[in-house]
Amino acid sequence: DSNPTADTGTIKLAVIPGDGIGQEVTAEALKVLEVASPAGVKFEQTRYDLGAERYLATGEVLPESVLGEIREHDAILLGAVGGKPNDPNLPPGILERGLLLKLRFELDHYVNLRPSRIFPGAASPLSNPGEVDFVVVREGTEGPYTGNGGSLRVGTPAEVATEVSVNTAFGVERVIRDAFARAQRRPRKKLTLVHKTNVLVHAGAVWWRLFQEVATEYPEVTTDYMHIDAATIFMTTDPARFDVIVTDNLFGDIITDLAAAITGGIGLAASGNVNPDRTAPSMFEPVHGSAPDIAGQQKADPTAAVLSASLLLDHLGYADAAAAIETAVIEDLAARTPGTARRTSEVGDAIAARVSG
Amino acid sequence: DSNPTADTGTIKLAVIPGDGIGQEVTAEALKVLEVASPAGVKFEQTRYDLGAERYLATGEVLPESVLGEIREHDAILLGAVGGKPNDPNLPPGILERGLLLKLRFELDHYVNLRPSRIFPGAASPLSNPGEVDFVVVREGTEGPYTGNGGSLRVGTPAEVATEVSVNTAFGVERVIRDAFARAQRRPRKKLTLVHKTNVLVHAGAVWWRLFQEVATEYPEVTTDYMHIDAATIFMTTDPARFDVIVTDNLFGDIITDLAAAITGGIGLAASGNVNPDRTAPSMFEPVHGSAPDIAGQQKADPTAAVLSASLLLDHLGYADAAAAIETAVIEDLAARTPGTARRTSEVGDAIAARVSG
Ligand SMILES: CC(C)[C@H](C(=O)O)[C@@H](O)C(=O)O
Ligand SMILES: CC(C)[C@H](C(=O)O)[C@@H](O)C(=O)O
Numbered sequence: 098d099s100n101p102t103a104d105t106g107t108i109k110l111a112v113i114p115g116d117g118i119g120q121e122v123t124a125e126a127l128k129v130l131e132v133a134s135p136a137g138v139k140f141e142q143t144r145y146d147l148g149a150e151r152y153l154a155t156g157e158v159l160p161e162s163v164l165g166e167i168r169e170h171d172a173i174l175l176g177a178v179g180g181k182p183n184d185p186n187l188p189p190g191i192l193e194r195g196l197l198l199k200l201r202f203e204l205d206h207y208v209n210l211r212p213s214r215i216f217p218g219a220a221s222p223l224s225n226p227g228e229v230d231f232v233v234v235r236e237g238t239e240g241p242y243t244g245n246g247g248s249l250r251v252g253t254p255a256e257v258a259t260e261v262s263v264n265t266a267f268g269v270e271r272v273i274r275d276a277f278a279r280a281q282r283r284p285r286k287k288l289t290l291v292h293k294t295n296v297l298v299h300a301g302a303v304w305w306r307l308f309q310e311v312a313t314e315y316p317e318v319t320t321d322y323m324h325i326d327a328a329t330i331f332m333t334t335d336p337a338r339f340d341v342i343v344t345d346n347l348f349g350d351i352i353t354d355l356a357a358a359i360t361g362g363i364g365l366a367a368s369g370n371v372n373p374d375r376t377a378p379s380m381f382e383p384v385h386g387s388a389p390d391i392a393g394q395q396k397a398d399p400t401a402a403v404l405s406a407s408l409l410l411d412h413l414g415y416a417d418a419a420a421a422i423e424t425a426v427i428e429d430l431a432a433r434t435p436g437t438a439r440r441t442s443e444v445g446d447a448i449a450a451r452v453s454g
Numbered sequence: 455d456s457n458p459t460a461d462t463g464t465i466k467l468a469v470i471p472g473d474g475i476g477q478e479v480t481a482e483a484l485k486v487l488e489v490a491s492p493a494g495v496k497f498e499q500t501r502y503d504l505g506a507e508r509y510l511a512t513g514e515v516l517p518e519s520v521l522g523e524i525r526e527h528d529a530i531l532l533g534a535v536g537g538k539p540n541d542p543n544l545p546p547g548i549l550e551r552g553l554l555l556k557l558r559f560e561l562d563h564y565v566n567l568r569p570s571r572i573f574p575g576a577a578s579p580l581s582n583p584g585e586v587d588f589v590v591v592r593e594g595t596e597g598p599y600t601g602n603g604g605s606l607r608v609g610t611p612a613e614v615a616t617e618v619s620v621n622t623a624f625g626v627e628r629v630i631r632d633a634f635a636r637a638q639r640r641p642r643k644k645l646t647l648v649h650k651t652n653v654l655v656h657a658g659a660v661w662w663r664l665f666q667e668v669a670t671e672y673p674e675v676t677t678d679y680m681h682i683d684a685a686t687i688f689m690t691t692d693p694a695r696f697d698v699i700v701t702d703n704l705f706g707d708i709i710t711d712l713a714a715a716i717t718g719g720i721g722l723a724a725s726g727n728v729n730p731d732r733t734a735p736s737m738f739e740p741v742h743g744s745a746p747d748i749a750g751q752q753k754a755d756p757t758a759a760v761l762s763a764s765l766l767l768d769h770l771g772y773a774d775a776a777a778a779i780e781t782a783v784i785e786d787l788a789a790r791t792p793g794t795a796r797r798t799s800e801v802g803d804a805i806a807a808r809v810s811g
Pocket of ligand 1: 193194197652683
């Protein structure tokens, strides 16, 4: 990866801590990011108070002017977004569609990158998971996430509601290309397409055709296909078989939460919403949500946010700094005493200390 | 449940063994069904050779006349349908859409019933699954399975393919009602709605509203909501928490394969495609596929097919006979020697012997 900011030494970082534990885990991610930055590299942070709190106070989700400002940054660090469950003032989708997905779509984050590894010391619910180390390349800008569709006769017994999954050759091919390139760079060079081609035959056909077409350009990559339902089985019975998975937006959402679960929990799952063409800033965020039930209590594990900061550094071209964070996290996990809970800030401090010294 | 056939003592059973291991496991299910039938009850079987083989030989999937004949039966027992993977003469979806889903849709199987239990002796990949005993009520006649949608400029770089999930108040309410009634009959009386209301806001709204509405009629049932991604996490970390789950056609497909995996494998997962209004015969089938790689080798475990026969008897009103099969299966599982493989017919014989003896 090239390093677009190395010439100035200043990285313009948009920080969106969001709601609930998003605030706490972002603080720790920033703490670790500071100590991990290579000599001479400076982070210039701008904080954006977006999320449930702002929406409930002002009715604003993501003003156009704010989106414009965010666009001018080199990268975005996001905590988590979402209010209390079933808050009547915050209908489902307002923040997800209006903020999180809006950013992914507007900034063309077509590669939603979600690595999964069983780190030493991490507690998998599987009795025999094996050596798990794979990455899911989830399409991020189309599929069932477009918001297409609508409702007729809302609230009546005659209501009809549709959701339209939109799949373009343009959108499918570019994410498949990215996944093949990633598989080619990895030792095992294996790529699995996950879809449901036997039922979703229209979308399935374009995914299947482009997967076969791009495969001819990567003769060294071993390919494989699995229906989403079968993939959930292998994820619990033989997750070590996976190397790179490419899949659509919704299947990717589902399979990555499952992947997080079997590798030791959502507290460790990091993600990058990547614009590989670098036409807009990429965004890094933990896979977990805002967990309002434990917010403000310093109970959240900030590791997923810290690992997201590592992905951010890697994306910006600072591979060594990224690796240093990952190593520190692995050491921290190995040193954890099962049954002992640390405060959110203690975990951040411990990882930061390992990075610096 | 009423017993619509008790007056005649003859149950007209349409048998569709299908492809691959479907043939072998159906033979065992029928063997057990025979010995389990209550005194005086006779099964009058009609076999229908539908599936990949017939399609490849004749181009026929499900002729209208055959569908008409099947309609005249009291119930359907199906093995599994599907040819060799990637057979160019058998594009994905032909059999699934043309036969399996066609039957579910035409016969109005709106309750796709999938019980999940960890039977004693069954090998869960989870180290600590707990006492798992839940049932998924999967909607079976709409959602993303309608086949709505299409493709434009197929095979070109400008291809666009859509899949339309169709959700009607009519279809959603009736399956939610069925799920509440089931939850009410179970000791724990707990019902969890699984959806993705924060992203699929149109479909999510109608599911959410009707779930709340019907809930007011069942004050004793405790309700709960989970996004599909979160549900996969709980399915691996705390599956014992579930009692009844109600969800849409696609989420149900995914979550039930995962449920099968964590309860000891797809070899044990039975399902009923139920028309609760009894306007057409219900259909019972194992959740697994036709597994062409092991077909004809007597390697398949027929337990899922046998348990599907038990669901069939229960649906027809023979609760005692159904329970006898389940008990025999539990005993057979408990008596299995890990590492010892039995032939498909040996498993069937063993279960049948326990039922009769
Ligand atoms: C919050 C929600 C919109 C989001 C998604 O569905 O993509 C989340 O589940 C995720 O995986 O990042
Ligand atoms: C074969 C396929 C069409 C089917 C489905 O998706 O419903 C299967 O996976 C199932 O779960 O019964």
